[in-house]
Amino acid sequence: MxxxxxxxxxxxxxxxxxxxxxxxxxxxxxxxxxxxxxxxxxxxxxxxxxxxxxxxxxxxxxxxxxxxxxxxxxxxxxxxxxxxxxxxxxxxxxxQEVSEKTIVSNSDDAYQVFKNQLSDLRAEEFWAIFLNQSNKVVHISKLTQGGISQSVVDVRILFKTALDHYSTGIIIAHNHPSGSLKPSREDINITQKIQEAGKFLNVQLLDHLIITQNAYFSFSDEGLL
Incomplete structure (x- = not known):
């Protein structure tokens, strides 16, 4: 027909x-x-x-x-x-609807920025929001794309991007295609590594989100930062 x-x-x-x-x-x-x-x-x-x-x-x-x-x-x-x-x-x-100069004041604000990028992916990706002193978004960037189980993060690239945009704060996020919100040992280790590196550069790691299809885990909300 x-x-x-x-x-x-x-x-x-x-x-x-x-x-x-x-x-x-x-x-x-x-x-x-x-x-x-x-x-x-x-x-x-x-x-x-x-x-x-x-x-x-x-x-x-x-x-x-x-x-x-x-x-x-x-x-x-x-x-x-x-x-x-x-x-x-x-x-x-x-x-792209998330415009720069958006204010991110808590984990849910950050999730609203990240979810369209990360919630429905089959492979793991690592993203970052770069903020100024007023917590306004000055840049959003995908930093790495890994395999189905892990994404390798180059801390040097992360902080170079932060310095290039005169950021004073960053929020990082990656997805778990498996659907699990539980942070892995690698997730915890890279969070601590980024947090320590930020102290030397005076760029604060404000949060790290793990994102699945319909939910997220916040390191900051859970007292892990």
Whole structure:
């Protein structure tokens, strides 16, 4: 069944143009991204099936790999890459919404900055927020990307970045793809190492967050800093 023979309200591209972006449903948006369905299903029907498999949750959909998406009949490599690309654009766009000069005064403020970058990754990454004396964000940076279990942090790069932006405080964060919020021995060691290095440079480590899909652990809140 071709989209061309459907009623005008069921043609997602035409509906988007005539009625605006807010008029289309999630399945219609996904159908537009895919471009076509299969011999048995329209793009909209296929999109409904894909979204139903993740409880209509875009975040859960973003966790699927290209190979996972290709398991749906009618989704080849090109469609799978198109879906993954659109979701990655959305993730990056969300991250850019955090403007510099945002004030970070507690762990939840920091989590709001970091979560769009770290909550849905399959590999571990290490990020930092650099703050001025008024706790305003002057720079946000990804410093390392590691394997599935660990991310190696170069303390020299961390503090060079801090000094380059005249920061007086930093908050670091990394994700645990496993979903565990418990800090590892390596997490504790690198936190202590960064904290000690900061004392010599007069750049204070304010917090270290461990981030999972829906929660976070704060070294500062737990009295580990």
């Amino acid at each position: 071709s989209i061309k023979i459907l009623a005008i309200d069921d043609r997602p591209r035409e509906k988007f143009l005539l009625k605006g972006r807010n008029s289309v449903s999630d399945s219609e948006l996904l159908a537009i991204i895919m471009g076509s369905g299969s011999k048995q299903e329209t793009a909209v029907e296929l999109a409904r099936k894909i979204l139903a498999s993740v409880d209509h949750n875009w975040h859960q959909l973003s966790l699927l790999s290209v190979k996972d998406l290709m398991k749906f009949k009618g989704v080849g490599e090109v469609k799978a890459i198109s879906i993954a690309t659109a979701l990655e654009i959305g993730r990056r766009r969300s991250g």
